[in-house]
Amino acid sequence: MNDLSSIDLKTQRDATGLSVIMPVYDEEESVRNTIEEIIGVLVDLDKDWEIVAVDDGSKDRSAEILREIHERDSRVKVVSFRSNFGQTAAMAAGIQFASGSVIVTIDADGQNDPTEIPYLLTAIDEGADFVAGWRKSRQDSLSRRLPSKVANWLISRTTGVGLHDYGCSLKAFRSEVIKNVMLIGEMHRMIPILVRREGGSVRELVVNHRPRIAGNSKYGLSRAPRVVADLLVARFLLACTSKPMHFFGKFVAGGLLVAVLSGATAVYFKLADLKDFVQTPLPMLAIFSLMFASLAFLSGLLAELLVRIHFQQIGPPYKIRWALGL
Numbered sequence: 001m002n003d004l005s006s007i008d009l010k011t012q013r014d015a016t017g018l019s020v021i022m023p024v025y026d027e028e029e030s031v032r033n034t035i036e037e038i039i040g041v042l043v044d045l046d047k048d049w050e051i052v053a054v055d056d057g058s059k060d061r062s063a064e065i066l067r068e069i070h071e072r073d074s075r076v077k078v079v080s081f082r083s084n085f086g087q088t089a090a091m092a093a094g095i096q097f098a099s100g101s102v103i104v105t106i107d108a109d110g111q112n113d114p115t116e117i118p119y120l121l122t123a124i125d126e127g128a129d130f131v132a133g134w135r136k137s138r139q140d141s142l143s144r145r146l147p148s149k150v151a152n153w154l155i156s157r158t159t160g161v162g163l164h165d166y167g168c169s170l171k172a173f174r175s176e177v178i179k180n181v182m183l184i185g186e187m188h189r190m191i192p193i194l195v196r197r198e199g200g201s202v203r204e205l206v207v208n209h210r211p212r213i214a215g216n217s218k219y220g221l222s223r224a225p226r227v228v229a230d231l232l233v234a235r236f237l238l239a240c241t242s243k244p245m246h247f248f249g250k251f252v253a254g255g256l257l258v259a260v261l262s263g264a265t266a267v268y269f270k271l272a273d274l275k276d277f278v279q280t281p282l283p284m285l286a287i288f289s290l291m292f293a294s295l296a297f298l299s300g301l302l303a304e305l306l307v308r309i310h311f312q313q314i315g316p317p318y319k320i321r322w323a324l325g326l
Contacts, residue, residue, distance in 0.1 A: 017047030019100030023090035025056040027108040029214035038114045051076045052094045057084035070324045077325040089318040092183040097326050104172045112170040113208040120172035129177045129200030133170035133207035159193050163204050170207055
């Protein structure tokens, strides 16, 4: 057991061909079988590999099972969080600790089919920087599939990165396109957008999806507001991070236009002695409404940037309890 409180996550590591990252949260009934399935696929690949399992503060026996698996096979590395920090934090930790030149992410619940991993790797070998799985025949209830379809449509239309399934955890990507990307909030869904922002190519492949046979789903409609908020941030990052004034210039131009038109109209009414029009509050209401909306947006953006700076200063958005094999 290693105390990683003083380890620099950016330390150079010996390169491994493939790293499979698997976030785990209360999956004691399925995690062992899922890892065994993954190993059964990876041993047939002609490359070095590792599995980085990240226990996201599980309250069941998941961490103990991961420890047992590591003791039998040192290629299974384990990171255990002190508390539940969320799937994005688990993904971020896995990516930071992964030594592979190619990274694959997969869920621990057994619904993602590990036999699809070579299929995704083939697309990487063909030149793709990021390959997203598409659960075209998704084996979930309508109450989960319908909100997901709406979210996928909204994200695609908003960002211009046209994928059918942003929520599928089965993904593959080159490590260099994601190592320097900070993942916080619910941004693991937005990885394709962040990769595109870095200039990477994005592909989508249909993958098999299986019904859950053990445990309970950890996702629900309560995540929707956070997804929408992160979507707005991702849209901003994709469109105008490098040239923010090109973006804010639209608000400045709009505000000046409203101010000039309102002022000119008020002066005209004053000179024409149309007192009833001068006394109307509508021009001032329009100006203050525009100012309020602009300030609210800028305040939200400033807060987002401060949070990112905060995490850059104090470290990643998770705390590690122990780790094995890293």
